[in-house]
Amino acid sequence: MTTHDDSAPVLFEERGAAGGRRIGIATLNAPRTLNGFSLQMAHLLDAQLQRWAEDVGIALVLLQGAGEKAFCAGGDLHSLYRSMLEYREAGQQDIRANAYAGEFFEVEYRLDHRIHTFPRPVLCWGHGIVMGGGIGLMSGASHRVVSERSKLAFPEITVGLFPDVGGSWLLNRVPDGAGRFLALTGAMLSPADAIHAGLADVQLPEASRADVLEALERTEWSASSKEAGAQLDAVLASFALTPEPGPLQRHAAAIAAACEGEVLEDIVAAISAMPSADEPWLATAQATMAAGAPGSLRLGFELQRRAEGMSLAEVFRMEYVVALHCAAHGDFAEGIRALLIDKDRTPRWNPAELARADGEWAATFLREPDWPGGTHPLADLVDTH
Structure with a gap:
């Protein structure tokens, strides 16, 4: 089965393997927008993964992106922006009233969870830019490949959101408490640092992709899914490179010291004070944090704290509520406007200071609405491993 329409937003293909089983290949196909992840993409990919999960002839799934620049640079923010404007212009108060945002985040998070719990190996080739929603897709794969040009980040602070797509769960698992640093600074990760952070598993040469598929x-x-996973480990190991440590690893001790403690203001001050004159990577991280939304700083910090001890499914349910609040009354629309619509890069954050974005303020983003029938839209998510 192959998608013959090359203009389709996701291309699907199946290739035969030795022994008669098949490899399912899904390719995000919007290279002009760096494979920005749209609602249509999410619906198509989720439906196909359900079919492949039920097909015992499928041995594994390969998830990749078209073009040379990106696996997926994030979500389709333009459509979300239009939905937020319509919601606000209509004077809506109920966060459920933005039907598009509700559907987008539900389908995206459900898809991400499906990848995490897929019954057979999933190989994600995370080449080039992998950010936001791209990390959501990649993080759940059983085998996550980066290549020499891969750049991973949670840049939500720049658009007034928070590290979602399970980011509150993922970042809690980064060594040495550096998940806080990544959420607060949107710092870019090299291939080696992505592996160190637990967001990727192995680095392969980009030029080897066709050979890997062969x-x-x-x-x-x-x-057996377990044995197939071991077989896939062996294939990837035969092409693997040993990358040089990146700046996240080089500054691990200093980042850990800056991010310890439970007072966000102290952590922000400590990161800001880290010597960065000879380290452009760290200087960029500090500048991004300083220019980012104070509310995003608080939400990213609070959600990581609350996610401790939660299951992945519970985190997706929590993030869904917060994402709807961000779409309804947070800085998300303003961040998109400044970065992508007017492109003036001068967002008017509200609150404008971290002191006003305190814990009480953040708690308002966790208030659940009255769900129809009293059931959370993601109530059926169950972690299988």
Whole structure:
């Protein structure tokens, strides 16, 4: 089964492997927008993954992006922006009233969770830019590849959101408490740092992608998901590189010291005070934090705290509520306006100071509405491993 319409937002293909089983290939196909992840993409990919999950002939799934620049640079913010304007112009108060945002985040988070719990190996080739929604897709894959040009980040602070798509869960698992640093600064991760942070598993040369696929086709895949995973490990290991440590690792001790403690203002001050005159990566991280939305600083910090001890499914349910609040009355629309619509890069954040974005303020973003039938839209998500 192959998608013959090359203009389709996601291309689907199946290739035979030794022994008669098949490899499902899904390619995000919007290279002009750096494979910005749209609601249509999410629906198509989720439906196909459900079909492949039920097809015992599928040995594994390969998820990749078209073009040379990005696997996926994030979500389709233009459509979300239009929905937020319509919601606000209509004078709506109920966060459920933005039907588009509700559907977008529900389908996206449900898809991300499906990848995390997929019954067979999923190989994600995270080449080029992988940010925001792209990390949501990649993070759940059982085998996550970066190549020499991969750049990963949670840049939500620049648009008035927070590290969603399970980011509150993922960032809690970054070594040495550096997940806080990544949420507060939107710092870019090199391939080596992405692996160190637990957001990728192995670095392969970008030029080897076709050879890797040929190796997958030559493999006689086990019907056992665990054994198939080990087979995939072996294939990738035969192409793997040993990357040089990146700046996140080089500054690990200083980042850990800056991010310890439970007072956000102290952490922000400590990150700001880190010597960065000879480290452009750190200087950029500090500047991004200083220019970002104070509300995003608070939300990213609070959600990581609340996510401690939560299951992945519980985190997706929590993030869904907060995302709807951000779409309804937070800085999300203003951040998109400044970055992508008017492009003046002078967002008017509200609150404008971190002191006003305190814990009480953040708590308003966690208030659940009255769901129809009293059931959260993601109530059926169950973690299987």
